[in-house]
Structures are given as structure tokens and as C-alpha cells.
Amino acid sequence: MRKIWDIHGGIHPAENKTQSNQEAITQAGIPAELIFPLSQHIGAPASPVVSVGQHILKGEKIAEAKGFVSVPVHASTSGEVIAIENHFIAHPSGMTAPCIIIRPDGKDQWIEHQGISDYTTIEKTELLNRIRDAGIAGMGGAGFPSAVKLNLRDDQIIETLIINGTECEPYITSDDRLMRERAEEIIEGVKILQHLISPVKETLIGIEDNKPEAIAAMKAAAAGTTIDVVVFPTKYPSGGEKQLIQILTGKEVPSGGLPAQVGIVCQNIGTTYAVYRAVQYGEPLISRITTVTGSACERQSNFEVLLGTPIHYLLNLCGYQAERCSRLVMGGPMMGFSLESADVPVVKTTNCVLAPTPNELPPPAPVQACIRCGMCAEACPVSLLPQQMYWFARAKEYDKLEGHNLMDCIECGACSYACPSNIPLVQYYRASKAEIRQQKLDAEKAEHSKARFEARQARIERQEAEKEAKRAARKAAAEAKAAAGSDNQESKQDAVQAAIERAKAKRAGGATATPQSKTDLEKAVTAAEKRLATAREKLQQAEEQGADTVPAFKTGVEKSENKLAKVKAALDDFIANNPQASTPAASTTNDPAQLAIERAQQKRAGAATQSPLEKVEQQITSLKTRIDKAQAKLAEARAENSDKLEIFETSVQKLQEKLAEAEQQKQQLQTESPTSNKIETNDPAKQAADDIIARALAKREAASKMTDLERLQNAVNSIETRIAKTKEKLTVAEQEGSDTIDILTESVKKLEVKLVEAKQALSDYEDQQG
Amino acid sequence: MIELIQQNPFIAAIGALLLLGVPFGALLGFAAVKFKTEGDPIADQIEALLPQTQCGQCSYPGCRPYAEAIANGEAINKCPPGGESTINALADLLDVEAVPLDAEHGEENVKTVAFIREAECIGCTKCIQACPVDAILGAAKQMHTVIKSECTGCDLCVEPCPVDCIDMLPIETTLQSWSWDLPKSSENIIATDRTNSKEVAA
Incomplete structure (x- = not known):
């Protein structure tokens, strides 16, 4: 016979097992x-x-x-x-x-x-x-x-x-x-x-x-x-x-x-x-x-x-x-x-x-006061002190409950069973255990929240400090600049001197600030024009389709126009204020930079005398020579029956288009010359930009003169030419086995879709008109 | 030497005390510098008991300032999120009488969590700036939402919302968070008050 031990406490409730254990499963x-x-x-x-x-x-x-x-x-x-x-x-x-x-x-x-x-x-x-x-x-x-x-x-x-x-x-x-x-x-x-x-x-x-x-x-x-x-x-x-x-x-x-x-x-x-x-x-x-x-x-x-x-x-x-x-x-x-x-x-x-009847398992009897009899402590199999814990649970003294090892309670209910006052002791313990668990969770969460709060405070402080540092740096920079500016005024009042400084800087490898900002302005002009053009196009489309977005596009166009005007004004201002354009070529020193500046100024002056008309004429001549060359090449290719024939053909075509454009421009310039010649151009980049502006203006004017039908036809034509171009590129790519084939095929497809759309729009328009 | 001391016991005593006093004084002075306590340890202990919702209902801008105020004699019953248990814990710590919650600073309500009705949110980020624990996620002109597990239910985000799309929802009881209630105290009822068993069953 093995030795068995006994546990503390325990109870002997009615077993009631015989009711159910008689029958087989x-x-x-x-x-x-x-x-x-x-x-x-x-x-x-x-x-x-x-x-x-x-x-x-x-x-x-x-x-x-x-x-x-x-x-x-x-x-x-x-x-x-x-x-x-x-x-x-x-x-x-x-x-x-x-x-x-x-x-x-x-x-x-x-x-x-x-x-x-x-x-x-x-x-x-x-x-x-x-x-x-x-x-x-x-x-x-x-x-x-x-x-x-x-x-x-x-x-x-x-x-x-x-x-x-x-x-x-x-x-x-x-x-x-x-x-x-x-x-x-x-x-x-x-x-x-x-x-x-x-x-x-x-x-x-x-x-x-x-x-x-x-x-x-x-x-x-x-x-x-x-x-x-x-x-x-x-x-x-x-x-x-x-x-x-x-x-x-x-x-x-x-x-x-x-x-x-x-x-x-x-x-x-x-x-x-x-x-x-x-x-x-x-x-x-x-x-x-x-x-x-x-x-x-x-x-x-x-x-x-x-x-x-x-x-x-x-x-x-x-x-x-x-x-x-x-x-x-x-x-x-x-x-x-x-x-x-x-x-x-x-x-x-x-x-x-x-499923007991009321007699079998009566509802809990009314609870009476604890008489401190200690029967619960005798019954407890874990040797706890249920009665003490009951008081603590009622007073919600959770730390004392923990001190009395509440967490070891197995919730067996022996104490409740033994209690002569019918106190549902185990319910108190269950609730208290849950409450203690909850409090621990809350404490954990509080700790977590505190960490997050502190992290946030630290972040805000850091950001403030960073801002402060930046502000201080900006302030210092501004002061330094102001100081430098006053120095300039005092010692080098001459604008020429400033120009020399810039030239020196340029020579040192850095690009000077002036031309850079000028090109920036010119770029801005071109960009603004582009935007204006697209906005107009959109407006036209919207008007054609009678979409309700027309007003929005109109304001868009207006805005773009305003912007363009602003940018142009800025550019003009800049040109007017540009000291280099107006500085007399008087040299005060023998500095080589000064000499370089002089040379540049002379060149610029030469360019400035060239009117846009002359420029266009130059362009036309150069284009003509290029066409001649291209045609010669084309003839050669034809003679040899080369597979590059097509390419040459298109290049000739392109050049001819360009020539036509240039000629048109020339005509326009000749008619508008009194006004357009007034625009002082003093460097080639500016002139190029002006050319672009002029072309765009011309196009716009042409477009505005065009009827809707013409516009649509134009669109179709342009898409067709684009398709043709892309296809050429594609054939070249295929011949060379280039890896751009995929991209090109893709773009051809896209263009074809666009073409179909444009044609559709055209036929729709024609239907509407007639 | 000994004779001198014997002849002037009074002066000798004073001298001896001075001799002892100088090194001890130096020692104490050194200890005061060397073992100086950083911050207020009482405030730290008090802060550990506060619920860290940072809600400011106590009229202090956060739990730490209130903890410092309590350490300097402020009343302990101004924390509604902590409620009775926090007051008891504070009373225990500071060895003062536990007093009921000061109704002026709000009542102990069920725990809540902020909820943003996302369809109505306009993405103004005002609630994000108000949240003391960074529990709101979002960006300018983007919908915001509350990270539920991080929300302390302080309701500081409700007021700044320009479109009133933040609700404070009570935290729902789940199977995991469910617990037995403390039995209702019904003692001292005589046995003949026993209710009809059928009613109890129902």
C-alpha cells in the first residue's frame, strides 16, 4: 500500500453520483x-x-x-x-x-x-x-x-x-x-x-x-x-x-x-x-x-x-x-x-x-453577517484565511488581499459551502482577483502612457529647439548679408566693381548669380507659356464638349495668363536692371577679368544689335543649307536603295516643316517689327526664349484664327505625324535590336488610340456642323 | 598637556567638542553634496500612482505637475480618471485621510476610448496636436484615426475638433475582460425574506 498524504481543509458535500453512473455511456x-x-x-x-x-x-x-x-x-x-x-x-x-x-x-x-x-x-x-x-x-x-x-x-x-x-x-x-x-x-x-x-x-x-x-x-x-x-x-x-x-x-x-x-x-x-x-x-x-x-x-x-x-x-x-x-x-x-x-x-x-430542481440546488440563502467563526479557514484546501480576505475584498484593499495570497485561491467554493452565514465568499475572491488583474493592466498602461507622453514632450521640445536654432542661423545669415551689403555700398559703389566680383567668381569656377537667375526667369517664361497653351487647349476641349468644367478652365487660363505676364515683367525688369547691359565698357583696372567682361559685353552688344528678324533670316539660311544637304543624302540613299531611305525622307520633311515655320515667323516679324523689335535682347539665351515666345504667340494666334474644324484636323494631322515618327524610330530600333522597342511599340499603340479618338472627335464635329 | 587639560576642564571640553565637530561637519557637508537627491522622490512615488491619462481634469497640465502639487500639499482627490482606488493609494502613501472625489473636477466615469467618425474627419490635425500620448494617427488633409490601444480616454481631442467627429465611447466588455462582479451586500436580511425560488431562477 502506497503512502498517501492529506490536504488541509476540504469538505464533504452530498455526492449525488449514483443518479448518473448507473447507465452505460x-x-x-x-x-x-x-x-x-x-x-x-x-x-x-x-x-x-x-x-x-x-x-x-x-x-x-x-x-x-x-x-x-x-x-x-x-x-x-x-x-x-x-x-x-x-x-x-x-x-x-x-x-x-x-x-x-x-x-x-x-x-x-x-x-x-x-x-x-x-x-x-x-x-x-x-x-x-x-x-x-x-x-x-x-x-x-x-x-x-x-x-x-x-x-x-x-x-x-x-x-x-x-x-x-x-x-x-x-x-x-x-x-x-x-x-x-x-x-x-x-x-x-x-x-x-x-x-x-x-x-x-x-x-x-x-x-x-x-x-x-x-x-x-x-x-x-x-x-x-x-x-x-x-x-x-x-x-x-x-x-x-x-x-x-x-x-x-x-x-x-x-x-x-x-x-x-x-x-x-x-x-x-x-x-x-x-x-x-x-x-x-x-x-x-x-x-x-x-x-x-x-x-x-x-x-x-x-x-x-x-x-x-x-x-x-x-x-x-x-x-x-x-x-x-x-x-x-x-x-x-x-x-x-x-x-x-x-x-x-x-x-x-x-x-x-x-439541471437541478429548486429542492436539489436551492437558490442562495440570504446572506448574513460574518460571525468570524473561522469555518471557512478550516475548509480552505490552500490554507488561506478566507475570512480576512473577505473583509479586505469588501474594503477593496487589494494590496492586503495580495499579501494574503489571494492569487493562490483555486476558487473551489469550499469556503462558501462551509460558511454558516451563507456569504458567497468565492464570489468576492473572483471579483477581487479580476480587479487586481485589471489594476495591474491599468498600471502597465499608465506606465506605457507616461512613456509615450514623455516621448512626445521630448519630441516637441526638440522640434522647438531645432526651430529656434534655424531661426538663429537665419538671423545671423541675414545680419551678415546686411553687413556685407553696407560694406559694398561704402567701398565699391561702382556697379562695375560688382560686375568684376561676379566675373571673378565665374572664373573661380562657380556660375555667377546673374545669368543663372536670368536663365531661371527665361525658363519660367517658357514654362508659363506652356502651361498657358495647355490650359487653353483644355478650355477649348471643354468648350467643344460643352462640359461644365468650362468656367474652371477659363479661370485656369486667366491665371496662367497672369502668371505669364508676371514672369515676363520680371524678366523685363531684370533685363532693364542688368548692370552688365548698360555698364559702359570703361575699364578701371588692368584685371584680365575686366577684359573678359569687356569682351563679353562687346559680343552681347553685337548680339543686341541683331534684330529678331535678322536672327530668323539667319535661321532660314541655315535651315536651307541643311535641307540641301539632307536632300543630297536622300538622293544618294535612293540611288543605293538604302533602307535608311525613309529616315532621310522624314528628316527632309522635318527640315522643310521647320523652314516653313521659320519663314512664317519671318513674315510675322516683318509685319510686327515695329513692336517686336523694341524688345531689347542682349544675350543669345534670351533671344532664343524670345523666339520661342514669339513662335508660341504666333501659333496661338494661328490657332485662335483657326476654326474648330481646322483645329481638329490639325490635331489629327499632328497625331498622324507623331505616329509616323514613332514608327520610324521603332523600325530603327528593331534594326538595331535596341531595347527601346517595347517602349516604342507601346507609344505607337497609344498614339493610334489617340488618333482614333481625334478622328472620332473630328467626325463628330463634322456631323454636328453639317 | 594633561595637566593643562586637568586645570582647564571647561576649555578642554569645548576644545574636544570642536575637534570632533570639524571632521563630522565636513563629513556631513560632503555627504550632502555627494548623495544629493535629484528631484522630489515623493513626487515620483505619487506620479507612479496617478493614471497618466494626462487629461488635466485636476487643473494641472498633466500628471507630473499634479504629482508635484500633491507633494507640496495639494488635495489628493482631484483625479477623476484614477477615482477612488487612486485616492486610497495616495492616502496610503502620504498617510492622510482618504477623501471622496472632488466633484468639481469631474466624476469617475466608465473608461472610454476616443473614436473618430472617419467619414466626417476633414484632416485638420487639431486632435493630433491635442493628444498627449500620440494616440491619433493622421496627416494634414488625410483622414485621422485613433490607435485604440494607446488612447487613455482623456477626451482632450474632443474639444479641438472643428467638425465634432470625435466620440468618447465606453470600452466594451469582451470575453477576455469580463469578470465577476462583487456580490451585492445583502446581509442582515432575515431568512423569511427569502425570495420565491422561481423568481430567482428567472
Whole structure:
């Protein structure tokens, strides 16, 4: 006979187990609807892997584990997923949670599954994965993922494996019946667990002495193995993990610690059986034994229930009379909780559904004052001081509660049971525990908020400092500039001197500020003109289409015009103020820079005398020579029948177009010469810009003179020429095998689309007109 | 020497005390410089108890200033977000009487979290500037949103919003945050007051 230890306190409530343990376990069958909560275990909820309308088979995974402390959920029969929605679940809050709802097809068709013939040959991690994938979580009540519990660190040595067959709560007989009927399978499951954690000392199955048949069956099955069936006196709550460890081994699990710290792993009977099914047959956890009991049921028995079966289906099997029932309880009378509806499903941890009559489980008696009798302290299995804690809980003195080790309370309810004043002590502890947890979370959050607040303050300060520094730097720069400016005024009043400075700077390699800003201005002019042109074009389009964006485009055009005028004015100002243009070529020093400036000024003066008309004429002559050359080349190519013929042709064409343009410009200049010649141009870049401006103006004027029809035709023509050009480029690219082929083909396509659009617009217009 | 001391015991005593006093005084002076406490340790401890919402309902611009004010004798009951538990903790720390929350500074309400009705947000960034813990995400002319886990529910963002699109929503109880309530105190009721069992069941 093994030595067994005793635990402090404990109570002996009426067992009420005989009502339900007489009958053998029966199959509950398939209900009309199955509800699978995604969170049937401690840890992160599983995440669905099926969709609504999907047909699933029995044992198919419908939700997978999320994270390490989590287990998957499997369908317990074949059928169709009809919803993934919030549904009432078995929880004391009576709240809803995400569930997968399945309508069984009645075929109960299994998914392909296979067991492991010899689990000793495979890796332990593989075996653990199988247990994890089977969705096994502690079936005694807490629902802690079993694979996590069995996954030991390398340095952890387990002395004792304990299988918990205590079932100390009144009324519940599911483990009792399971041990009586399926002892061999349980023993096989224990062997698997033994293989997994290799306990160096012993393997124990603890059973209370109020289950003689179960003890006999287990002893018979365990005969000839290293497994010890240990029987100990019935007392509530011997079935608590830490209590059972103390009873069987005399070791106490440290406060806040795990059994593994004292070299012990504890598993429930139901879990062991599920492990056996998972390893031997490859079946995931899809059913469990649940006791349906209470006098409000005609038949009190144990059922093998598919997970997800609604409670009301089970109760109906048992002739449940709702009017006789005081309240529905899930779990036992000591640690269970009332259900608000019978629509909740059976989950992995549902060991009992209790439907008592008011006589059986009377409503809580009125609470009376604490008389400090100390019976609660005598009953407490963890040796706490419930009465002290009660006062602290009422006064909300949470630090003192913690000092009295409230967190070690297992919420067994023995104190409430023992209290002669009917004080619901355990409720105080539960609420206080939650409050302490909440306060810790709040403190954490406060700490976090403080860090964020401080980080923000620091950031704001830093930004202020940066701003301040920048401002100071700007101020210093401005002062320095002002000082330099006054120096200039004093010592080098002559603008020529300033020009020399600039020239020196230029010689030193840096570009001088003046021409740079001039080119900038010119660029701005061109850009503004371009914008104006596009804005006008858009306006025209809008007007043609009669779009309601016309006013917007009009303002756009106006704005662009204003801008252009401004930029032009700025440019003119600049030119007028440019000292270089007006500086007399008087040299005050023999500096070579001065000489260079003089030369430049002379050149510029020469350019300035050249009128735009002359420029255009020059251009025309140069173009003509180019055309001549090109035509010569073309003739040559024709003679040789070269494949570049086309290119030459187009280049000639282009040049001719340019020539025509230039000539047109010339004509225009000749007519407008009195005005246009007034614009003083003093450097070639300016002149070029002016040319562009002039051309653009000419174009614009031409465009404004054009009728809509002409404009559209122009557009078509221009697109056609562009297509032709691009095609040429493409052929060249193809010949050279260039990598721009793709881009060119693309642009050809785009242009063709544009052409079609333009033609469409043209024909539309023609239709409208005529 | 000994004779001199024996003849002038009074002067000798004074001399001896002076001799002792000089090194000890120097030691104390050195310790005062060397082990000088930075900041106010009491204010730090008080600040650790405050909820750090930085809401300013106490009329101080943040939790730290209020903690410093308490250290200098300000009342401990001006923090509505902390509520009774904070007052109790402060009373414990400072060894003063716990007093009820000063209603002038607001009431202890359920915890809330700011929520921006995003369709109405115009992207003015005013709430972002108001948020003491950078819990609002957004940029100019972009929709803003509240990072729920970082929001302290101080409601400082509600007022600056020009389009009133910020709501303070109570934090919903989830399955994870749900907890048993403290039983309602119903003691001293005689047994014959026991209610009909059916009513209780319902």
C-alpha cells in the first residue's frame, strides 16, 4: 500500500453520483445544428479556415491554432458550414463569441485519417504535433492545451506522471464511466504519455474511493504495467491539480508555480483517452463524455457527445422538464456556472450539464453577517484565511488581499459551502482577483502612457529647439548679408566693381548669380507659356464638349495668363536692371577679368544689335543649307536603295516643316517689327526664349484664327505625324535590336488610340456642323 | 598637556567638542553634496500612482505637475480618471485621510476610448496636436484615426475638433475582460425574506 498524504481543509458535500453512473455511456447522436466556438481552451482563439457554404467532413479542421498556446477546432460530423458568427457560448458572462455553425448532412462521413501503428518509432516532437493538431486541451475543466503541458524543456526532468481520475465534484460521473468502460484504452493513452515525458520515478492514476468499479477496471487494465492505480479517501476538492499532487506525492507546488517545477505532470482521464484516440486512430478531439444529471431530467446518464452539440439537444434526450428546473448549470454544483440559455454548445471542457430542481440546488440563502467563526479557514484546501480576505475584498484593499495570497485561491467554493452565514465568499475572491488583474493592466498602461507622453514632450521640445536654432542661423545669415551689403555700398559703389566680383567668381569656377537667375526667369517664361497653351487647349476641349468644367478652365487660363505676364515683367525688369547691359565698357583696372567682361559685353552688344528678324533670316539660311544637304543624302540613299531611305525622307520633311515655320515667323516679324523689335535682347539665351515666345504667340494666334474644324484636323494631322515618327524610330530600333522597342511599340499603340479618338472627335464635329 | 587639560576642564571640553565637530561637519557637508537627491522622490512615488491619462481634469497640465502639487500639499482627490482606488493609494502613501472625489473636477466615469467618425474627419490635425500620448494617427488633409490601444480616454481631442467627429465611447466588455462582479451586500436580511425560488431562477 502506497503512502498517501492529506490536504488541509476540504469538505464533504452530498455526492449525488449514483443518479448518473448507473447507465452505460450512450451515443448522443447528431443534432440538427452544431456550434463550434473558436475558443474552447485557454489561450488565443483559433482562426477559421473554412468559409460559409463549404462542405466539410467529420474530423476536418475548421479552425487552426493561432500561436503557441492555442489548439485547432475540428468538425465533429460531416455537413455544411452555414454561418461563422457570434453565438452564445458556455461562459459565466452569458456573452457571445465567434462560432462556426455547421448543419450536419447525417452521413457522418469521416475525413481520411490514419493512426500511428507504433508511436515509439517516431520523434517525440512529431507525436506532440499530432496531439496538438488533434485539438486536445485539458478536458477536466480548465482547457489548457495538452501539447503545451507535455512539451518539456530539455532540462526538465519529470519524476512523476499523474493521471487525474479523481472527479471530486458532486454529480459528475463522466470520468467514472469512462474508466469503467474504456480502461484499456485509457491505459494505452497513459503509456503514450509515459513515452512522451518519460517519468523517471513513477506513473500514478489517482482515483477517489467512491468509484470502486472504476478502480477495479483500471487496476485490471493496469496489471502488468508500471502504472500504479492509487486510491485515496473522497474529499472535495481533491481533484484540483495541486491538491492531487499533494495527496499522491506530498509535494506542494510553489505559489504561482507549475507542477513541472516539482517534477510532476498531471493529465486528466478524458484527455488521456483523447490522446490515445489521436495517436492510435488519428482521430482529432471531436467528442467527449458528458454527464447530464439533475432531478429536472427524467433520465440521468452519461453521453458520448459530439462537440458543438447544443445543450438543449442533450436535455431533450433526457426528458428535461424546464419548469422543474431552478437553473441550468454547466459543470458541477461547486465550481460550475449558471447558463442563461440552453442554446450554448458542449465544448471540450464540458464535463457535466446539471439541471437541478429548486429542492436539489436551492437558490442562495440570504446572506448574513460574518460571525468570524473561522469555518471557512478550516475548509480552505490552500490554507488561506478566507475570512480576512473577505473583509479586505469588501474594503477593496487589494494590496492586503495580495499579501494574503489571494492569487493562490483555486476558487473551489469550499469556503462558501462551509460558511454558516451563507456569504458567497468565492464570489468576492473572483471579483477581487479580476480587479487586481485589471489594476495591474491599468498600471502597465499608465506606465506605457507616461512613456509615450514623455516621448512626445521630448519630441516637441526638440522640434522647438531645432526651430529656434534655424531661426538663429537665419538671423545671423541675414545680419551678415546686411553687413556685407553696407560694406559694398561704402567701398565699391561702382556697379562695375560688382560686375568684376561676379566675373571673378565665374572664373573661380562657380556660375555667377546673374545669368543663372536670368536663365531661371527665361525658363519660367517658357514654362508659363506652356502651361498657358495647355490650359487653353483644355478650355477649348471643354468648350467643344460643352462640359461644365468650362468656367474652371477659363479661370485656369486667366491665371496662367497672369502668371505669364508676371514672369515676363520680371524678366523685363531684370533685363532693364542688368548692370552688365548698360555698364559702359570703361575699364578701371588692368584685371584680365575686366577684359573678359569687356569682351563679353562687346559680343552681347553685337548680339543686341541683331534684330529678331535678322536672327530668323539667319535661321532660314541655315535651315536651307541643311535641307540641301539632307536632300543630297536622300538622293544618294535612293540611288543605293538604302533602307535608311525613309529616315532621310522624314528628316527632309522635318527640315522643310521647320523652314516653313521659320519663314512664317519671318513674315510675322516683318509685319510686327515695329513692336517686336523694341524688345531689347542682349544675350543669345534670351533671344532664343524670345523666339520661342514669339513662335508660341504666333501659333496661338494661328490657332485662335483657326476654326474648330481646322483645329481638329490639325490635331489629327499632328497625331498622324507623331505616329509616323514613332514608327520610324521603332523600325530603327528593331534594326538595331535596341531595347527601346517595347517602349516604342507601346507609344505607337497609344498614339493610334489617340488618333482614333481625334478622328472620332473630328467626325463628330463634322456631323454636328453639317 | 594633561595637566593643562586637568586645570582647564571647561576649555578642554569645548576644545574636544570642536575637534570632533570639524571632521563630522565636513563629513556631513560632503555627504550632502555627494548623495544629493535629484528631484522630489515623493513626487515620483505619487506620479507612479496617478493614471497618466494626462487629461488635466485636476487643473494641472498633466500628471507630473499634479504629482508635484500633491507633494507640496495639494488635495489628493482631484483625479477623476484614477477615482477612488487612486485616492486610497495616495492616502496610503502620504498617510492622510482618504477623501471622496472632488466633484468639481469631474466624476469617475466608465473608461472610454476616443473614436473618430472617419467619414466626417476633414484632416485638420487639431486632435493630433491635442493628444498627449500620440494616440491619433493622421496627416494634414488625410483622414485621422485613433490607435485604440494607446488612447487613455482623456477626451482632450474632443474639444479641438472643428467638425465634432470625435466620440468618447465606453470600452466594451469582451470575453477576455469580463469578470465577476462583487456580490451585492445583502446581509442582515432575515431568512423569511427569502425570495420565491422561481423568481430567482428567472
